[in-house]
Amino acid sequence: MSASKDSEAEPLRPEDTLTDTPIATEDQDEAISGEASGEITPPPLPPRPRMTVAHRGSRSSLRSLRPSTGTGRPPLQGKATTALSLGDVHTLSHGATLHEVHSSAASRQASATAGYNVSRSGSDIDDTASLRSFAPALEVSADLESILGEVIPDREGLAWKPTASPSDSEKRAEAAIFSDDEVFERTFAHEFDELEQIKEDGSNELSVLSEWKSKLKHFLILSSAGKPIWSRHGDDRLITNYIGVVQTIISFYQGAKDMLKGFTAGESRFVVLSKGPLNLVAISRLGESDSQLRTQLESLYMQILSTLTLPSMEKMFSNRPSTDLRRPLQGTETLLSALADGFTRGSPSTLLSALECLKMRKSHRQVVNNTLLSKRRPGLLYGLIVASGRLVSVVRPKKHSLHPGDLHLIFNMLFEAGSVKAGGGENWIPLCLPGFNNTGYLYMYVSFLNLDKASKEVTERPSTSDGPGDEVAILLISADRESFYEMREMRNELVEQLEKNGSIRIIRIAVKQGRSSCADIVPGTLIKHFLYKSRGNVQFIMPSYEPHFSTLIAKRRLHTLYAHLNSTLHARPTAPKIHHETSTTYTAIAWSTPLFELYAIAPSSTPRTAMAVAANAIVTYVRRNEDRVFIIGGAVF
Amino acid sequence: MADSTGAQAPKPSSSVKLVLLGEAAVGKSSLVMRFVNNDFQENKEPTIGAAFLTQKCNLPTRTIKFEIWDTAGQERFASLAPMYYRNAQAALVVYDITKASSLTKAQHWVAELQRQASPGIVIALVGNKFDLANPSSSSAAEGEGEEGEEGEGDARKIPAATAKAYADEEALLFFETSAKTGMNVAEVFTAIANAIPETSLKGPRGAAGQSGRQQEESRVNLTGPRDNVGAKEGCAC
Numbered sequence: 086m087s088a089s090k091d092s093e094a095e096p097l098r099p100e101d102t103l104t105d106t107p108i109a110t111e112d113q114d115e116a117i118s119g120e121a122s123g124e125i126t127p128p129p130l131p132p133r134p135r136m137t138v139a140h141r142g143s144r145s146s147l148r149s150l151r152p153s154t155g156t157g158r159p160p161l162q163g164k165a166t167t168a169l170s171l172g173d174v175h176t177l178s179h180g181a182t183l184h185e186v187h188s189s190a191a192s193r194q195a196s197a198t199a200g201y202n203v204s205r206s207g208s209d210i211d212d213t214a215s216l217r218s219f220a221p222a223l224e225v226s227a228d229l230e231s232i233l234g235e236v237i238p239d240r241e242g243l244a245w246k247p248t249a250s251p252s253d254s255e256k257r258a259e260a261a262i263f264s265d266d267e268v269f270e271r272t273f274a275h276e277f278d279e280l281e282q283i284k285e286d287g288s289n290e291l292s293v294l295s296e297w298k299s300k301l302k303h304f305l306i307l308s309s310a311g312k313p314i315w316s317r318h319g320d321d322r323l324i325t326n327y328i329g330v331v332q333t334i335i336s337f338y339q340g341a342k343d344m345l346k347g348f349t350a351g352e353s354r355f356v357v358l359s360k361g362p363l364n365l366v367a368i369s370r371l372g373e374s375d376s377q378l379r380t381q382l383e384s385l386y387m388q389i390l391s392t393l394t395l396p397s398m399e400k401m402f403s404n405r406p407s408t409d410l411r412r413p414l415q416g417t418e419t420l421l422s423a424l425a426d427g428f429t430r431g432s433p434s435t436l437l438s439a440l441e442c443l444k445m446r447k448s449h450r451q452v453v454n455n456t457l458l459s460k461r462r463p464g465l466l467y468g469l470i471v472a473s474g475r476l477v478s479v480v481r482p483k484k485h486s487l488h489p490g491d492l493h494l495i496f497n498m499l500f501e502a503g504s505v506k507a508g509g510g511e512n513w514i515p516l517c518l519p520g521f522n523n524t525g526y527l528y529m530y531v532s533f534l535n536l537d538k539a540s541k542e543v544t545e546r547p548s549t550s551d552g553p554g555d556e557v558a559i560l561l562i563s564a565d566r567e568s569f570y571e572m573r574e575m576r577n578e579l580v581e582q583l584e585k586n587g588s589i590r591i592i593r594i595a596v597k598q599g600r601s602s603c604a605d606i607v608p609g610t611l612i613k614h615f616l617y618k619s620r621g622n623v624q625f626i627m628p629s630y631e632p633h634f635s636t637l638i639a640k641r642r643l644h645t646l647y648a649h650l651n652s653t654l655h656a657r658p659t660a661p662k663i664h665h666e667t668s669t670t671y672t673a674i675a676w677s678t679p680l681f682e683l684y685a686i687a688p689s690s691t692p693r694t695a696m697a698v699a700a701n702a703i704v705t706y707v708r709r710n711e712d713r714v715f716i717i718g719g720a721v722f
Numbered sequence: 723m724a725d726s727t728g729a730q731a732p733k734p735s736s737s738v739k740l741v742l743l744g745e746a747a748v749g750k751s752s753l754v755m756r757f758v759n760n761d762f763q764e765n766k767e768p769t770i771g772a773a774f775l776t777q778k779c780n781l782p783t784r785t786i787k788f789e790i791w792d793t794a795g796q797e798r799f800a801s802l803a804p805m806y807y808r809n810a811q812a813a814l815v816v817y818d819i820t821k822a823s824s825l826t827k828a829q830h831w832v833a834e835l836q837r838q839a840s841p842g843i844v845i846a847l848v849g850n851k852f853d854l855a856n857p858s859s860s861s862a863a864e865g866e867g868e869e870g871e872e873g874e875g876d877a878r879k880i881p882a883a884t885a886k887a888y889a890d891e892e893a894l895l896f897f898e899t900s901a902k903t904g905m906n907v908a909e910v911f912t913a914i915a916n917a918i919p920e921t922s923l924k925g926p927r928g929a930a931g932q933s934g935r936q937q938e939e940s941r942v943n944l945t946g947p948r949d950n951v952g953a954k955e956g957c958a959c
């Protein structure tokens with residue numbers, strides 16, 4: 086554990102680690118196709134570090150209110166990226182904050198005044214040490230259990246805890262991976278319920294307040310003047326006090342020229358993201374790390390920029406610092422809430438800052454790409470075909486790529502928030518894509534396809550009862566607000582041609598098939614679920630949630646585990662290349678190479694060697710099917 | 723829906739570009755959804771940008787294909803409105819009879835249309851959410867001077883007569899509707915179809931007729947059959 090690495094003395098800034106400089110797209114494409122060609126064999130599983138867990142006990146006092154010494158807020162999505170693809174995003178989202186790995190042990194520090202983190206690297210070591218498994222194979226389970234027991238304390242409100250014995254858990258599919266946790270299940274089941282309105286006479290105020298307090302996850306957005314802008318739960322009247330408290334704490338630190346990043350109160354982790362005139366706050370009892378919460382806040386911030394653009398928001402505040410942003414944001418609340426709920430349910434796409442594609446044969450995707458290219462109109466900037474949040478095909482100019490954060494906003498609007506979906510017909514939507522350019526609006530033509538009779542006029546959208554899995558949308562994005570009819574004609578010709586050349590049928594089949602199961606991907610595997618992210622393509626693949634993780638709660642627990650594994654892999658300064666851990670109910674592996682990140686989960690009885698074999702099998706599968714599971718290059722003009 | 727009925731008769735057919743304007747949440751999208759899909763959603767989310775829908779309307783002598791722009795009522799989209807009404811031959815300016823401010827907003831839209839839109843544009847003023855009015859306070863959809871009868875529990879804030887008087891003054895078509903029950907929805911569109919002067923009708927995507935104010939007389943208040951609650955099959959046009 087190299088506590089004394091020089092680089093750690095500096096705050097980690099994404100600019101340092103990452104391509105802030107535009108890489109020529111051609112190069113990027115080459116790089117991508119280089120990977121695609123399979124020339125590069127993923128490195129074998131590296132040997133495990135042989136280290137012992139140190140300082141576990143000593144960490145406790147280290148942080149609660151931690152003023153940041155770093156100036157490095159990620160410039161992130163706020164900055165125009167004329168450059169390139171997807172490349173720089175992932176690391177950005179972690180870059181600024183990697184040193185802060187959330188540890189629930191820290192969250193035991195109920196006191197908000199527990200202490201300052203004097204030694205950053207010291208605390209980093211503590212965090213990573215506490216999260217990593219160094220135990221040799223034979224001793225794995227005892228040692229890890231205790232580690233996990235600390236990291237994820239056995240306590241209500243947390244997403245999972247290792248309690249049941251393996252033999253119990255083998256009986257039921259879900260319990261095979263996660264033990265029962267009725268308290269969590271009960272709480273989470275009401276997580277998305279709307280709060281009651283507080284009555285005029287205030288008679289139900291206490292009960293509403295306790296409902297509010299029982300939410301596992303809160304998001305608040307306020308202006309730096311302390312005006313409430315948006316909150317996921319509770320109206321102004323309910324949250325005023327809390328906003329006041331949060332605001333006081335933030336300004337205290339701002340006054341001290343320190344940026345507050347996060348603190349713990351009770352079981353809840355508070356993370357604050359200051360963005361110019363806005364403060365965004367996440368309060369979570371779901372065990373996410375600070376950097377993961379911050380990524381979520383970044384995404385909410387991007388949504389605000391997407392509505393307003395950065396210059397116009399800044400202008401409002403410079404004209405009137407006490408501006409009430411709720412008015413100009415009117416209507417954006419549903420989009421913010423949809424984003425927030427996606428995070429609370431668990432969003433692999435946000436966790437990995439990557440996109441998921443619809444699996445298709447390379448030749449089939451080629452036909453779709455070529456059709457998009459051949460029907461392209463001069464006004465087109467980006468063209469996308471999307472099947473319920475999974476990308477089918479993209480057409481884009483050589484010098485512009487698509488930012489996963491931008492796409493996430495679009496997918497959220499189309500597939501999570503109901504506004505566009507429910508409206509029917511075709512849509513023409515002005516929006517700012519802050520990852521592309523946060524200063525101006527683009528115009529997005531949206532039409533949902535009726536897959537069974539695609540070229541029929543789309544006066545009526547397929548009824549929502551088809552389920553969200555069946556939705557395919559054509560998105561044509563232009564910089565010209567007048568180009569609706571041009572885009573519409575392109576869409577009509579495109580769909581007609583796709584129908585003619587059989588692509589619609591192929592898309593329909595792929596959509597209906599859904600994601601492959603683990604068993605289809607690696608026959609006979611013990612792996613129950615995995616996430617594989619290709620760094621070069623900024624895309625990920627995962628198997629279907631069924632049958633083990635079909636419920637909302639099982640998904641949440643799965644994503645909590647992924648979040649934990651992810652923060653372990655990204656812990657600084659000593660991020661492990663590979664991490665293996667076992668609880669009484671599951672075994673997990675996390676593996677990071679320059680090419681990919683892989684997280685896989687199996688029942689606890691799975692031996693370490695079997696995990697390694699399975700992980701290699703997944704990697705082999707992805708490599709063999711790279712052209713199918715990822716969009717490589719896309720259609721470029 | 724209406725598409726099927728349109729095919730048999732080789733009646734002359736023409737496109738009419740229609741725009742819906744009005745304050746947020748007055749029910750523009752709901753009216754369109756009732757007209758196009760004969761459907762209603764209790765908690766509809768606000769429109770973002772604008773939605774484009776088409777629906778045919780069969781008149782005795784011709785078929786009108788409406789190309790409908792359902793715009794977002796939220797303030798921040800207001801600057802985009804000209805794009806949608808610029809070549810429109812018809813406009814539905816919608817307010818919510820339970821919300822006083824919405825009529826004021828509607829009046830602003832009417833003024834803007836009269837100033838900036840095609841001179842011949844047919845404008846209908848539509849007071850929506852009739853179902854929320856107390857049935858005893860206004861027995862009919864169209865103004866019959868029922869003001870002053872507002873009983874308790876009546877959510878109506880804008881008497882039909884007030885809006886009707888304003889509509890007459892400005893020579894607008896006037897209806898009270900309910901997207902929820904379907905009341906008068908098809909009638910509004912039929913009335914508009916009938917009010918579009920033949921001269922301004924061209925083939926599909928025909929330009930709006932620049933016939934000035936000559937069709938003043940076609941702007942009479944075409945009231946639909948009163949008992950005609952609910953949009954019927956085939957758009958009833």
Ligand SMILES: Nc1nc2c(ncn2[C@@H]2O[C@H](COP(=O)(O)OP(=O)(O)OP(=O)(O)O)[C@@H](O)[C@H]2O)c(=O)[nH]1
Nearest residue numbers: 747748749750751752764766768769795851901902
């Ligand atoms: N009771 C009743 N409610 C209605 C009626 N029409 C619409 N609503 C409701 O009013 C709300 C707003 O309706 P929308 O159709 O979305 O309003 P809009 O004018 O399109 O709003 P924007 O798109 O934001 O401009 C929804 O919750 C509808 O269910 C109606 O006739 N009666």
Ligand SMILES: [Mg+2]
Nearest residue numbers: 750751768769
């Ligand atoms: Mg609407």
